[in-house]
Amino acid sequence: MNDAKFIIRYSLGDSFLEKLAGKTKVLLFFSSIILMMASFDLRIILPLFILNFLFFKSVYQEIKILKFIIIFTLVMNILNFILFYLVNPTTGTELSQTFTLLFKFNDYYVITYETVIYFITRIFKIIGTLMISLWFILSITPSELASGIYGCKIPYKYATMVSLGLRYIPDIYRDFNAIKESMQMRGIELDPKKASLFKRIIANTKILIPLLLVSFERIELIASAMDLRGYGQLDERSYYSDKDLTKTDQKVIYFAYFQLLCAVVYIVLNMFNVVPKLWVL
C-alpha cells in the first residue's frame, strides 16, 4: 500500500524508532505532541522541533504523497500567516506586552520584533507538530497501535476501534472511489463548472447511500467473525505484535514521562500566569 495515497504501514524496517515497542511509540508520540501544543516558548519548541525532525528523518521514505503533504502544509501556513498579519499586525506585542518597532509601512501595518518572534515560534510549532504526526504514522502498524494503546492501560475495546478504523481506511477508500466512478459513469455530474452547488450536494448523497449500505453489511460481517473467534469474552487480552520492553524502550519511556511532566508543569504555570504567554528575549 506504500505507493498509494495513504501512509499506512503494515511491515516495518529496522531503524531506531521502528524497532521500539508499540507502547513506547504511543507514549512518546502523545507526550511530544502535548508538550508541543502546550508551549508557546521558543526555548522549548526549538529543541523539540530538532529532535522530532531527526526522528522524522530516520524513518523518511521516498513516497510521493509525503513531499506533497509537506509542501502543502508550508504553503497553507504561509498564506495563513499573511492573512493573520493583515487581520492583526501586532499579535506578538499583545501577547508579550512589550513593543519594539522594527519596520513601519504605515500607522497600522507595523512589524514589531515580538510579532516576528511570534511567527517564528508558530511556524516551528506547526511544522514540529507535522513532523511528530508523520514520524508516528511512518513508524507504526495498525496492530502495534492497538497494542500500544492497550499498553497505556486503556481498555482494549477502544484500542480495537482505533486500529480497526485505521486498518479499514484503504478498503473504504477503494469502495468510495468505485462507487463514485460508477455513479459518474451513469451520468452524475460532480464537476463544479458544469453543475450547480445544490445539484452536486444531491449527487454526493447518491454516492453516500450505497457506501453506507456496503459499510453496514461489512459491520455485521466483521462483528460476526469477531464474535465467532470469542472477541470480548475476557477483560484482558494480549497482542501478537506485543514485544517485551528492552532497555532502550525503558529509557525512551522515561523520556516520554519527562516530557509529559514538563507539559503539565508548563500548563499549570501558564494558568497562574507565571510564565509569559510568549517568550521574547
Added chain:
Amino acid sequence: MKNNKNITQQIVAIAIGSALFAVLMNYGGISIYTNTKLTTAYIIPVIIGAFFGPIPAALVGFIGNFLADTIGGWGYWFDWSFGNLFCALFIGSLNLYGVRIREGIYNIKHAIIFSIIAVLGNAVSFGLITPFFTKIIHGGELVITLAQAQVAVLSNSVVILIVGNIVLFALARRYKKQNNLVEE
C-alpha cells in the same frame, strides 16, 4: 457479559464509522471555491447515532477526526477533535427523540427536531467548545479559529440539513420495506 453480540457490533460500527468519517473528510468534499469545501463526513455520526445511540456517534466524531488528521497529514488538531466529539454527540442523539431507523420510523416531526438540534449542536460545538480548547492548547489564536468556526458551522449545517435528511428518509424507507409484515 450480557449483550455481547451488541457490544462487538458497536465496536466494529464505531471503527468502520471512523474510517468512513476519515475518508469522507479527506476525499468526500464538495468544492465551492478552490479552497473551500463542504464535507459530507458529518453524515456518518448521524447514521451511527440513528443505529447505535449518541455515545458511539460521539466516539466516531473523535476517533474519525483523529484518523482523518492521521491520513491527511496536516498535523493533529485536538481542539477540533473535541469540537467534533460534542458536535457528533448532538447530531447523533436521534434515538433520544423517538427515531427508529431500523423499524422505519422517521417522519417530518423528527426531521424538524433533528434540524434544530443539528444547527444548535454545531453552533455550540464549534462556536464555544472548539475556541475554548484552542485557548487552552494554542493560547490565543482565536481570530482564525473563530473565522473557521463560522464557516464550519454554516457549511456543516447546510450539508447535515440537506444530505442528512435525504439519507435518513431513504434509509427509513428501505428498512420499512424490509419489515412490512403485519401480525394477524
